[in-house]
Amino acid sequence: MKSARMFYLLLLSLATAAFGQGTPAKNASPQSQATPQAAPTIAIIVDRQVSIVERELVGAAEAMPEDKYNFAPSSLNIPGSEYKSVRTFAQQVKHVAATNFALWGPLVGEKPASDDDDGPASMTSKADIVKYLKDSFALGHRAAKTLTAESSVEMIPSPFGPGQVAKLFCGTFTVAHAFDHYGQIVEYLRMNGIVPPASRGGN
Amino acid sequence: MQLLRTFCLLLVLSAAVSVFAQAGGSAAKGTPAGSAPQAQTTPQPAPTISGIVDRQISQLEKQIVAAAEAMPEDKFEYAPTNLNLKDSRDPMRSFAFEVKHVATANYAFWSPITGDPLPAGIKGPNGPEDIKTKAEIVKYLKDSYALGHKAAATLTGDNLLDQLPMFQGKAPRLYLATFAVAHGYDHYGQMALYLRMNGITPPASRTEPK
Numbered sequence: 303m304k305s306a307r308m309f310y311l312l313l314l315s316l317a318t319a320a321f322g323q324g325t326p327a328k329n330a331s332p333q334s335q336a337t338p339q340a341a342p343t344i345a346i347i348v349d350r351q352v353s354i355v356e357r358e359l360v361g362a363a364e365a366m367p368e369d370k371y372n373f374a375p376s377s378l379n380i381p382g383s384e385y386k387s388v389r390t391f392a393q394q395v396k397h398v399a400a401t402n403f404a405l406w407g408p409l410v411g412e413k414p415a416s417d418d419d420d421g422p423a424s425m426t427s428k429a430d431i432v433k434y435l436k437d438s439f440a441l442g443h444r445a446a447k448t449l450t451a452e453s454s455v456e457m458i459p460s461p462f463g464p465g466q467v468a469k470l471f472c473g474t475f476t477v478a479h480a481f482d483h484y485g486q487i488v489e490y491l492r493m494n495g496i497v498p499p500a501s502r503g504g505n
Numbered sequence: 506m507q508l509l510r511t512f513c514l515l516l517v518l519s520a521a522v523s524v525f526a527q528a529g530g531s532a533a534k535g536t537p538a539g540s541a542p543q544a545q546t547t548p549q550p551a552p553t554i555s556g557i558v559d560r561q562i563s564q565l566e567k568q569i570v571a572a573a574e575a576m577p578e579d580k581f582e583y584a585p586t587n588l589n590l591k592d593s594r595d596p597m598r599s600f601a602f603e604v605k606h607v608a609t610a611n612y613a614f615w616s617p618i619t620g621d622p623l624p625a626g627i628k629g630p631n632g633p634e635d636i637k638t639k640a641e642i643v644k645y646l647k648d649s650y651a652l653g654h655k656a657a658a659t660l661t662g663d664n665l666l667d668q669l670p671m672f673q674g675k676a677p678r679l680y681l682a683t684f685a686v687a688h689g690y691d692h693y694g695q696m697a698l699y700l701r702m703n704g705i706t707p708p709a710s711r712t713e714p715k
Contacts, residue, residue: 343666347680350680355687380702383701384701384704451665455552455553468557471560471561474683474686475561478561478689479690481687481688481694483694484691485690485694486697488695489585489694
């Protein structure tokens with residue numbers, strides 16, 4: 303029963319930290335806990351989700367040593383595994399950032415600097431890749447701020463071809479996409495003997 | 506490599522574009538076969554927040570249910586213990602745990618929206634202990650997404666920001682509805698690697714036959 307309580311407290315902390323009620327997030331700053339929070343808006347709700355995945359992904363990217371950035375599970379030669387053509391750690395991080403730029407950019411009227419799914423090919427150093435990731439989340443925060451009840455259902459041209467997508471979809475699904483790759487990145491870290499920072503402490 | 510990358514990136518938006526597509530002409534470049542033609546010929550209603558959220562739930566549901574179904578039953582308790590992975594959790598999470606955890610969290614996020622009670626027997630993040638077989642686990646997962654669709658259907662412009670009780674706190678309805686999807690994708694990413702460790706390409710990552 304204790305584990306059930308911990309589980310709900312964790313979910314609750316993710317859900318309520320931004321809204322000034324319930325249990326504060328484990329990593330919430332003292333300032334954020336002491337300052338009365340504004341009433342939730344769509345912008346705040348989406349921004350909170352951007353912050354959560356940003357914290358986890360940037361922490362993971364920073365936790366991987368630079369000499370492991372080209373690691374891919376295929377190098378482990380796990381018997382019976384199927385890891386052909388999967389991304390390296392660096393490509394995972396760059397792909398998340400590139401997608402962030404592609405999907406959040408239209409909300410603020412900006413085009414991504416790179417059209418490559420995995421970001422600029424010339425970007426190879428850990429410092430540059432982490433900065434690219436951080437910059438993409440800075441864009442995410444600006445994009446979230448544009449979302450209102452009216453703008454959320456506005457249709458914009460798809461960044462990837464014919465068709466349109468709703469602004470709210472760009473705002474929130476980009477977070478979900480990032481979490482997909484975060485889930486893969488944590489396994490890459492564990493394969494290299496590293497506990498993901500967000501999982502330390504038994505979470 | 507480039508093909509795979511292109512496919513994966515396009516997959517992100519293909520479903521969204523197919524539902525919301527209003528432009529004429531051909532399907533989005535790289536869109537998996539069969540996902541778009543109907544949307545191109547049938548005028549779509551104006552998007553609603555309910556519809557947008559429901560679409561996100563559907564997209565994850567399709568991927569994660571297919572992933573769960575792709576793992577053979579005798580591998581459901583698989584955990585990569587043989588790889589000596591660094592893990593702060595003991596015991597290491599099995600594939601079954603990942604699936605049950607996603608479903609359990611779905612119930613935790615979406616039940617406050619619909620007012621439905623949580624399934625009986627939840628004692629922790631692994632869900633009810635008496636759900637053990639692949640069929641039971643997949644059903645538990647599918648049922649959680651049925652609840653998600655029910656939750657999404659409640660969303661209106663007037664209630665998005667309503668603070669709903671969750672355990673001992675509160676959270677906005679829109680947050681609960683959408684963050685469940687983000688949480689599910691976190692574990693989907695891990696499940697995809699568990700599948701690959703067992704020689705199985707996740708169904709959503711398989712390319713269409715030429």
